[in-house]
Amino acid sequence: MSVNKKSISSKLAIELQYASPAIESAVNKAASSTLIKKWVKSATALSGLITLRFVNAAEGKKLNFAFRQKDYATNVLTFPYELSKEAVVADIIFCLPVLQKEAKEQSKLLKAHLAHLIVHGCLHAQGHDHEVSRDAKKMEALEIQILQKLGFANPYS
Template sequence: MTSKVAPPISVAIQWAVHADHPPFSEVDNSRIRRWAKACFMDRAEITIRLVGEEEGRQLNRDFRGKDYATNVLTFPMDMPDLGADSGLPVYLADIVICPAVVEREAAEQQKDPIDHLAHLVVHGCLHAQGYVHESDSQAELMENREIEILKRFKISNPYISSSKK
């Protein structure tokens, strides 16, 4: 019997903003990496950058034409598939998350802020793999995948309203 070897997945974390206060002071890079790695079944190399509202707003304005800081932005790079022997990642992306927006949304939606952060890491990683939510059927596919991944971390369905933990 052969054992399945996990594909190489590299997750770099950049903190452009200090999260030295609760709730995100409890989240270390290894935890973010575990959330991200759970999303990929093929080789991947991603960077997750946690930014302040000013940088988040600038990126959202420059790349989406929307003048506000958003919770998560994903910048996937199209890579030619040169085959498994090439050693190149199948997925290569930068994911930008704004903790201030995540914290505000969690409070508004009565969600645990760390669970909400995990959800947005997963959401960004799925976008890096081509998942979108432009139509109802696409959204359902993406949401079901998010729910499945988050369940591994004992995080409840983010699409069901719940009270703060």
């Protein structure tokens, strides 16, 4: 059987992982796996593989310390492994307790905050950054544009 490489390479595979059944249940209450995958595809123009993993605070803290030397759990960590003009391969880690706390503090629905951080993580996976002001403005504008197309308000206002 011959394989059409063009059709395979033009697809974005999205894998969802959950550190526990409780985390999976909480995420699914905010957004279905189908909806989460739609958000990833809306923010990712490339083919490849993006894995989203939803973790608890202990795993989030451990990963943030191991890779960034920061001794606390953060909302999202992006690990880009491969990036070209055609393809991206990345893991994006979301610490659910941090997302829940931030959504509450910002008076946002968890669904909206989750959509924002998924878009944010996918843009990081594709090489966008916000370390300097000019890049931050560009990345924020892209996030706002993508989220508006998905029906969400500007997360920065």
